[in-house]
Amino acid sequence: MQISGAQMVIEALIAEGVDTVFGYPGGAIMNVYDEIYKQDKFQHILNRHEQAAVHAAEGYAKASGKVGVAMITSGPGFTNAVTGLADAYMDSIPLVVISGQVPMTLIGTDAFQEIDAVGISRSCTKHNYLVTDAKDLPRILKEAFYIAASGRPGPVHVDIPKDVTAQIAEFNYDIDVDLETYKPHVKGNPRQIKKAIEAIAASKRPIFYLGGGIINANAAYEVRDLVHKTGIPAVETFMARGTLSHDDDLLIGMLGMHGSYAANMAMSETDMIIALGARFDDRVTGKLSEFAKNAEVVHVDIDPASISKLVNADYPIVGDVKNVVLNMLAQADKIDADKYESWRETINNFDELHPLTYHEDSERLKPQWVIQRVGQILGDDANISTDVGQHQMWTAQFYPFSRPRQFISSGGLGTMGFGFPAAIGVRAASPEKVSINFTGDGSILMNCQELMTAVEKKLPVINIILNNNFLGMVRQWQTLFYDKRHSETDLSVQPDFVKLSEAFGGIGYRVSTKEEFDAALKDAVEKGVVAFIEVLVERFENVMPMVPAGGSLFNMMLLEKKESK
């Protein structure tokens, strides 16, 4: 059928099964928005900033496992979205971001709201397109969705000039993606997997090192089976939280810069790392030359470039984690779970020596208590997003995650302002769960305009602001490494967060005691409206344990021993 480029965009989104689009209209994308107005197959959520639109699409994608879609205009609309694209790229989140562009006739003339969008997005997308003829649109959109979701997922950017959205051409979406140059290797070499299983069976102190790729590949439940069948203890990266349930005996905890003592010590003493969908990030390994010195490495990853990039893999396996783990499961009886009893005991002893905990020695509430308390009250009933900073690390440490896709946070890029819009996307994807965003007094101001989005669309995100009147994580580093020179991190001058929420039509609470917090959370959940719960927490609390940047995993700064709870 002959339709306009703008209509093609709508038809393609419908054909892809998209039910939610996040975005912000503008001059160059108006033709497409006109078609959005005319349809009722998917909802459009109007964010109040393009960066937030992309973060919301990320949250939606992470919570649902589907491709997130955001739509923006040219020039400033696009440049605002770049942070979201970069964030999604670093965390391998499948997105299709469609931007308007000035008409073809004006490209290159420094026209109003013109920017070289594909030039800018090239380094922070998995792939991108400038559409120069409407007849290419069906193929390009189909490819965009395929590329975003397949292989190592990532954001794909499609830039469409305004005259192309007006152009009439033939639309046929019943086409196969045929990319001769893009064939992700998903299966995993069976011979290599067999060799890996034999090596694991021969090892004495093996560890599963679980990464975010497991969540992306929807392989968490298969990984749980493999862990239980082999009896091999597991550490999780920040991005993999929820792969194993918090109460799983074989889960040692999170490793890395703010990982638990037990997890980091286990990693340091292991003789066999089985890395599944993890990429040996510098926040995980600490000083590379000291990392797991005596260990052989089995490394399973869909991205060949991630294998042996930082740590040499003795058994490299390129493939989809789910496929490889299923293959491993079929041979898991070669691994004797009883053999690792004393190794598991050693790890338990590590945990007893320095458990992950905190001291309640302050008059103000401890942020860790707040996070644990939300876990006690809501547990599995909540999806948890975070912004970036101390609160983010405490959430990863102390929230009792019980399932994959429950924890949504900005890992690779560390984007302040991510949490609230992402939580809006999470709630849109998963309305049956309470959507909680743990944030800080610094982070929340970076996208607080999204109060309007959440109020308008009735997406009741509860933002728990752990207010320590500091840019907390930077303050922590300044305290520890810059002789307490708290340069520009004191955030004593603040808005009235309660009134801020109310001004947009949400509700707000300011709490400073445990009782007040419980009451506020209960009330916010019951009312089911957008809320800010500002919790006045201890100002100088540090995230512990900590491996200083560039330090070795086994040389952690630990919580001072006191009577703890």
Next chain:
Amino acid sequence: MNENARRVISVIVVNEASVLSRVTDLFSGRGYNITSLTVAPIPDSKYSRLTIVTSGSVRVMEQITKQLHKLIPVLRVYEHEDMVEKEMAMIKFPITENLSDINTLCEAYNGKIVNVGDNIVIAMVADEPKRIDNFLCAVKRYNPKEIVRSGAVALER
């Protein structure tokens, strides 16, 4: 291999807009070095061939190859071990120099004088990059006015 060994890579890419930027952006964005880059369409196909001269350790080279492979329009990446490699240079000399000497020298490097004008002659040679270095050194005494050098092209033996 030492840290900064010279390496030659051929990359086969689909002929499409901005594919060259994707490749060069990858090098600049990840801090890899490009010594020279030659690109032209492969006859009777929808592909182009890039020849990239770069340098780095084994680990860096592996990353370069893998990251190039990840680019969607990249069909194949060859890291050359045993290859025939050629580069071209054109040199402008004053016509007052000893032209027969220059021509003889050029012939020794697969070249000759290709243009004669009122005041200048232009010579051209095509040879291995190392030999081009030697040639350019040898012709210094004839007061070259201008030198232009191409990137390398390579074919596996």
